Amino acid sequence: MTDRARATIRDVATLSGLSICTVSRALRGLPNVSLDAQKRIEDAAEKLGYRASSAASRLAGGRTGQVAIIAPKATSWFFAEAVEAAEEVFADSGLDTVLVSLRGQGKVRDRLFDDPTEFSQRVDGVLLFGVNLDASQVEALSESRLAVASVGLEGVPWDNVGIDDEAAAWAATRHLLDLGHWDLAMLAGSEPSHGTVTTAAQRRAGFERALDEEHLEPDPDMMVSAPSTIDGGYQAMTELISTRRVPGAVFAGCDEAAFGALKAMREHGLSAPKKVSLIGIDDHPMSSFLGLTTVAQPVPDQGAFAATLLAERLQNHDDGGAPHDHRLPTPLIERKTTRRSRH
Amino acid sequence: MTDRARATIRDVATLSGLSICTVSRALRGLPNVSLDAQKRIEDAAEKLGYRASSAASRLAGGRTGQVAIIAPKATSWFFAEAVEAAEEVFADSGLDTVLVSLRGQGKVRDRLFDDPTEFSQRVDGVLLFGVNLDASQVEALSESRLAVASVGLEGVPWDNVGIDDEAAAWAATRHLLDLGHWDLAMLAGSEPSHGTVTTAAQRRAGFERALDEEHLEPDPDMMVSAPSTIDGGYQAMTELISTRRVPGAVFAGCDEAAFGALKAMREHGLSAPKKVSLIGIDDHPMSSFLGLTTVAQPVPDQGAFAATLLAERLQNHDDGGAPHDHRLPTPLIERKTTRRSRH
DNA sequence: GAGCATCTTGTAAACGCTTACAGCTCCTGC
DNA sequence: GCAGGAGCTGTAAGCGTTTACAAGATGCTC
Secondary structure, rough: OOOOOOOOHHHHHHHHHOOOOHHHHHHOOOOOOOOHHHHHHHHHHHHHHHOOOOOHHHHHHOOOOEEEEEOOOOOOOHHHHHHHHHHHHHHHEEEEEEEEEEEEHHHHHOOOOOOHHHHHHOOEEEEEEEEOHHHHHHHHHHHOOOOOEEOOOOOOEEEEEEEEHHHHHHHHHHHHOOOOOOOOEEEEEEEOOOOOOOOOHHHHHHHHHHHHHHHOOOOOOHEEEOOOHHHHHHHHHHHHHOOOOOOOOOOOOOOHHHHHHHHHHHHHHOOOOHHEEEEEEEEOOOHHHHOOEEEEHHHHHHHHHHHHHHHHHHHHHOOOOOOOEEEEOOEEEEOOOOOOOOO | HHHHHOHHHHHHHHOOOOOOOHHHHHHHHHHHOOHHHHHHHHHHHHOOOOOOOHHHHHHHHHHHHHHHEEOOOOOOHHHHHHHHHHHHHHHHOOEEEEEEOOOOOOOHHHHHOOOOOOHOOOOOOOEEEOOOOHHHHHHHHOOOOOOOEEEEOOOOEEEEEEEOHHHHHHHHHHHHHHOOOEEEEEEEOOOOOOOOOOOOOOOOOHHHHHHHHOOOOOOHHHHEOOOOOOHHHHHHHHHHHHOOOOOOOEEOOOOHHHHHHHHHHHHHHOOOOOEEEEEEEEEEHHHHHHHHHHEEOOHHHHHHHHHHHHHHHHOOOOOOOOOOEEEEEEOOOOOOOOOOOOO
């Protein structure tokens, strides 16, 4: 099992009495190989334990057999799960996954995207996770030889997979309204910065649209902006409770913010469905544990789907028709933090 | 900006007015290159955005400039954070990170490790995260040309970074004992299976040693085995409470199990520090939110440290002396789920 | 049975890099 | 001055594949 000299394609050719070229063709399942030759070659390869050198075939074939997954802080729940799912798809397609994590560092990021050749040296395609690019970067990338797909972007000239954040937020808000809550607050994510996902603004828009449908004016006091983290939610909810007023129901822009809100509420003697109804978005793994009602988004599916699209384009020689924007469903999961208003 | 054709070493040679050979030497930091040439070559390479093709250099006998990170289900909190940290270190060392996720699939796993040549085609080194290998796989890997390092393994012939699980468990148990609790229960992880981390057994051992020091006999009824998940902890704690008895304090083998235990306790009207003290291990990001007392392990540090060791060996031509086993500290973090026994 | 299409096989040139080895320049010491 | 060495640079031969392209074999049509 040690590293003895590996059999090369030449050895297989010699043993089978055929030329290197024929062996190469046979082993890759290409047409124009006689049954007899095919068999002899397979036997020889088997006997020698031959495995093609990926380095050599990549060099000669002009492909790297590698795909880059580019994500901001892969440590967050969402990216970890989506990346994992994508990696699995790529592995099944015989592609290696190169992980590139953008730690918010503008330097690395901009250099990467302004000059996509940086990537094209090493990979055949790129899968972008919630990375906000400016117009020139989008153009540079789409003009490069790279196949591109993304998760959670908008209006990009390549395949994209995501959810409809506005609709999800609308559904969450609608749920609260349907339960008879009229005094709604929202813990909204902070404004998107360059290089971050843009979901926050859309979720806010969905909230406002639902209110609007009921001819309700959104109360500026009841809209608190905070980072999409547990602590962000905690701070926002604390501020809401202690310096403003206690609303009838709260829509948290993401589940993690909802967790923080839950903690703040508990500290103020407000329990989840009793005093205030609370709903989130995401269906974070912790949400079912905490009984949080939420609008779920399919996380691994988004990664896997986008990866599939990319892998297919790579196989079809980069040509699978016009790029498509896919929106995955976001079912409402009713748990224990929302209930009918008693007004 | 859109240099479509990738720059090759030849382009750098032409632009700098030197030969391919000299360029190759200069770019790899080999001696016998004049300062002037060095500078011109670096400028040219920079200008062209040149990066060596890993396939070509590997084929020609050099390095690939790539490292594989191999982890079981990268989706778990621990791996996501550790992998992210390692990736950052590799990026800073100019290495690309290839992510290989072992989804517990024995097939893929065994093939990968029984025949490491599979890897050695693509990468220069391998960073293993909590992947349990059998003796022959360890041997195959260490005899390959690959540099290897790991996180959370034991007795392997390469650099390893981890915590002392036995000691961490001991410290957790010791904390409960010091608070005057004598009636202790443990939610122990289930037995390690082939390909999984082995922490569970050691944490159990640490628990037992601490008891032993106090000449306490571990009560078999108070040792519940369960998967290291929220639900596992929930089930285990539920069983403990409903079919056995309520202990004075509980040591959960990991924080996630502790979360589940917390939920079970709440459902049975038992609050965390009041009726039962609860301690975990890990310092999961959710732990501070829930106020869980725990023995923390430095997660990103483990990944970053192991990555650093690997990167260094790679730079020093695979020779940095004998492999070392590093144990990182595990400080106790006292929060709100433990308190002095009132007996 | 010549002419042609079809199928199979082989030749040889890349692919982009590393690396012996040879060649050149320049400096030292006598 | 000139042999000898040191330091720098270039030439060219791989590394193990893929892939035009050419060549040979076979079978068909008229």
